[in-house]
Amino acid sequence: MSYTDYQKEIMDELSTTLASIDAESVAALLEEIEKADKVFFVGVGRVFLSLQSIAKRLAHLGIQTYLVGQITEPAITENDLLIVGSGSGETAFPLVIAKKAKQHQARVAHIGANPDSSMKQYTDHFVRIPVRTKLELPNEVPSVQPMTSLFEQSLLVLGDTLALMLIKQKNIDMPSLWEYHANLE
Template identity: 75%
Template sequence: MNYNQVQKEIAQEISNTLGQVDSESVAGLVEEIKKAEKVFFVGVGRVLLSLEAVAKRLAHLGINTYVVGQITEPAITEKDLLIVGSGSGESAFPLIIAKKAKQYKARVAHIGANPNCSMKEFSDHFVRIPVSTKLQLPNEIPSVQPMTSLFEQSLLLLGDSISLMLIREQNIDMPSLWKYHANLE
């Protein structure tokens, strides 16, 4: 198997997946982000890595973002949004954090693959990335890639899509975004 064949398969999977994400649910998430004072993110493993990149990109747009557990994380309030990344919607740590966020009356958005999961109890908003998870449920997009790679890749690009939607909606001048970029590098 050569690189060109493999990269085409992966790119096609990602394109197919993102094309099946409901645009209305994404628009709803964009509205949740816009009305939040602070946006928190929680996930585990590679999902967390994708969410950290999304949080950083939204921070580049001037949005106050925090990853749960980071040393400078402030208190969550009823004015804030917690974005949970969990394909299965059953991962223990994100479930505990979502439950806690609801205790403080924060809004919770879940980005996942499984609409009928435990996270549903704590979510105000759901965006489905309809790919295969560790649960192997019906009506999921299969992947040639190992484990849940397609979910993590799609999550990252969904975040970049949301960022570009916000940039265009707010008519943000792209070069002006550099003022938010880290400069102690």
């Protein structure tokens, strides 16, 4: 097989996965983001890298975003939203942070693959990215890629889709977004 064959397999998986995400749950997540004063993000590993990109893109749209653990992270309040990225919903650090967010009456949204994970007890809103897990849940999208690559890719594109939805809803002039882009580079 060639590069073209492999990239086609990956793009087909990604397309199938994104088409399998419940549109109503995405619209509800967008509402949660819009009504929050601040939006915090937590995850680990490659998932956290995807979340960092989503936070940056939403910041370009004028949303106050913070990564849990960043040096300038403010206190979370009942007016805020924590977005947890965790495919399994069992990763220890995001679970602890979600619990703490709930103790401060913040809303918690979980983007993951497992709707019945331990994260469920702290979650106000769930968006399922139905990719292959160790649990072999119904309707999982299989992947030829290693480990959780399909989840991280889908998470990143989901974030860009949320951003585009916001742009269209608010009728934002795309060229004007450059004023929010980093300019110390």
